Amino acid sequence: MQTRGEQMLALRRSRMAAAPAFLRGGFRPFFFGGAAYAVIALALWLLALAGGIQLPSAFEPLAWHRHEMLFGFVGAIVAGFLLTAIPNWTGRLPIAGPPLAALFGLWVIARMAVLFSASFGLGVAALFDVGFYLVLAALGAREVLAAKSRNVPVVGLVLLFGIANGLDYAGAAGLLTDAALASRAGITLVVIMISLIGGRIVPSFTRNWLAKRGVKQGLPGQPNRFDLATIGVTAVALLGWTLFPSGLPTGAILVVAAALQAVRLARWKGYRTLADSLVLILHVGYAWVPIGLALLGASILGAAFPTSAAIHALTAGAMATMILAVMTRATLGHTGRELQASPATAFLYMLVTLGAVLRVAAPMGLLDYTVGMEFAAVAWAGAFVIFLFAYGPILFRPRLGEQL
Incomplete structure (x- = not known):
């Protein structure tokens, strides 16, 4: 009879085998999505700056630009790197298939929720956006703790990044006297x-x-x-x-x-x-x-x-x-x-x-x-x-x- 650990390993292997190539590693969707969003977010910001469009976000245009380039674009690459590095750190199979698709989907929904937060509200945007980082940190913690990896601090930094993201919503809602505090915290992390x-x-x-190349010295x-x-x-x-x-x-x-x-x-x-x-x-x-x-x-x-x-x-x-x-x-x-x-x-x-x-x-x-x-x-x-x-x-x- 298989232990629970063996059952989970078998499930991950089956997911890897059945998944399309795009969902066989965290770097695939998040690197592609992050790079695409870097271009999209910058283009939207420049159009808004030139007066060509009005962003449908509850964030002020400059605050939206800061938030999305940091917690949207950079955050996606952080997720892709973490999900790709964890198997190397732990020796465990990567998260793939439907769980990876769900996590990537959560990131995409968060981006849409932030962009259209003037309609949906900051609370809904924060629910998806901060929730993405909480789920990512929880997945990372599960993997590194199960393998007793030394990389727990890296997962901790991701969690703190999610908290900084949440602070940015508090700033946008006028709950902080220093609205730029969260972006400074995000850059710091x-x-x-x-x-x-x-x-x-x-x-x-x-x-x-x-x-x-045969170099042995220095x-x-x-x-x-x-x-x-x-x-x-x-x-x-x-x-x-x-x-x-x-x-x-x-x-x-x-x-x-x-x-x-x-x-x-x-x-x-x-x-x-x-x-x-x-x-x-x-x-x-x-x-x-x-x-x-x-x-x-x-x-x-x-x-x-x-x-x-x-x-x-x-x-x-x-x-x-x-x-x-x-x-x-x-x-x-x-x-x-x-x-x-x-x-x-x-x-x-x-x-x-x-x-x-x-x-x-x-x-x-x-x-x-x-x-x-x-x-x-x-x-x-x-x-x-x-x-x-x-x-x-x-x-x-x-x-x-x-x-x-």
Whole structure:
């Protein structure tokens, strides 16, 4: 007689076998949906900004833009990464088939509920939107706790991200004196995720790539106490910014965190990976973390750097670049394809980097603001459009060697 654990394993295997390719791994629907929504949400925001449309949301247009790019777009990629990483962390089969379809459907419904919240109300939107993160965190906790994995803190960050999402609804309803508190908290949590997870994968992939090419000296090492200290200082600095965004001590510790992150990045020796775009882009994406922290700290301390430039260094820069770096690499690797950047992949990396540079430079007065913002939007969105065309078909097809 089968135990309950054996029955669950058999059920998951049957779901994997019966599911269409698009539902055989969390990265498939959430990477595709997240990339598509990045383009859609940006287009809607630009149309609203130009006065071409009126968004049917209970959120103010700028608040809707912040909410959906952070808790909608970025949240989808977080979900795709978590659901794909958990089987590697735990050795358990991935969530697939109808349960994955239901979770993805919940995310889609949440996006529609937020967009049309002027009709349905903020309460309905919050029910689906915050509920998505609670379900995601519960699924993640079940998996990592069952396997006694060390990655419980990552699931905890996802739960806190959902709570920050809920706070954003409180801000939109006028229940918070600081309406931007939730978005700062969300940015803080994602940057900590990048610092924690990026601190594992960037040196690891760099070390593996160099080792395959016969390099034996000076390979990036495993995370050590310096890395932990850097993450800790970064977390404290960003928590200070979340709660006290204009405090001088906050600015000072942000600058310290930026310096530590810069040293951390330099220790991974990304300059040695110029020949491989798939590895190099991880270093480029992570470089936006110390840049963003430094700009943010300097702006608080009185430097002539607008806060929006610093925030977009962390969002359009670090988050978007690391998202594309992870999406492209994970899609290739988890579908059995060679880890090699195609010309389209290299081009989308160039576009997202150009978009981030222009988005940061424009408000700093380094170029004409209107021209810079327009070209930044086109370049940034273009990167995700290319991802959809180059990788979308792969996400809908079975793994190489796998049956339909």
